[in-house]
Amino acid sequence: MREIIIDTETTGLDPKSGHRIVEIGALEMINRVLTGAQFHYYLNPERDMPTEAYRIHGISGEFLKNKPVFKDVAIEFLQFIADSKLVIHNAQFDVKFLNHELSLINQPSIELNNTIDTLAISRKMFPGMKISLDALCKRFNVDNSTRQFHGALKDAVLLAEVYIELMGGRQGFFEITNNNQQQKSAMAVITTSYKVDSAKLKVISPTRAELENHNNFLTKLTVPSSWS
Numbered sequence: 597m598r599e600i601i602i603d604t605e606t607t608g609l610d611p612k613s614g615h616r617i618v619e620i621g622a623l624e625m626i627n628r629v630l631t632g633a634q635f636h637y638y639l640n641p642e643r644d645m646p647t648e649a650y651r652i653h654g655i656s657g658e659f660l661k662n663k664p665v666f667k668d669v670a671i672e673f674l675q676f677i678a679d680s681k682l683v684i685h686n687a688q689f690d691v692k693f694l695n696h697e698l699s700l701i702n703q704p705s706i707e708l709n710n711t712i713d714t715l716a717i718s719r720k721m722f723p724g725m726k727i728s729l730d731a732l733c734k735r736f737n738v739d740n741s742t743r744q745f746h747g748a749l750k751d752a753v754l755l756a757e758v759y760i761e762l763m764g765g766r767q768g769f770f771e772i773t774n775n776n777q778q779q780k781s782a783m784a785v786i787t788t789s790y791k792v793d794s795a796k797l798k799v800i801s802p803t804r805a806e807l808e809n810h811n812n813f814l815t816k817l818t819v820p821s822s823w824s
């Protein structure tokens with residue numbers, strides 16, 4: 597099972613107001629294990645960096661001015677995610693921005709129903725509780741001590757660990773696998789232990805009196821019997 601953990605950083609909250617993506621971080625996970633394969637780029641948004649956004653992610657316009665624009669990495673991005681499920685914290689936000697960027701270069705959009713939204717999962721699991729990425733890291737003892745600013749790649753790494761915990765934890769995954777193996781082993785033992793040589797079985801036939809008593813009992817039953 598291939599899944600892609602994704603996070604983005606942007607210049608603001610709404611692409612319809614002219615805001616753009618400035619960083620994409622994506623990690624490949626197969627069977628809930630990170631493979632080491634990743635997609636990561638800082639992007640030139642072709643606009644200024646608002647102070648409010650800079651305070652969140654610490655990415656300056658000066659730093660981005662020589663970085664590629666989205667269209668330069670779009671095909672590589674689409675090839676990386678392919679048709680895999682996308683794991684995103686607040687999927688509506690990231691997909692909204694990604695689809696805006698894709699629409700500007702006439703590329704196919706990402707379907708929201710092809711995402712796994714860890715924010716939505718957390719909201720159901722912990723109603724009324726804080727469910728930001730930082731809050732979930734604290735809940736699951738995921739070390740985020742180096743997260744002074746938001747960052748797409750570092751947040752994708754943290755989200756991967758949080759996602760595993762939301763799905764039951766790595767230990768739970770291995771326990772299920774081991775239990776299945778144990779059950780198969782136990783059944784093999786049972787099957788082996790109770791094989792019987794039918795040629796050695798002693799058959800005791802009923803007497804005439806026992807058969808007559810049995811038949812008399814069956815005639816008193818009000819429902820059909822398989823013993824007759």
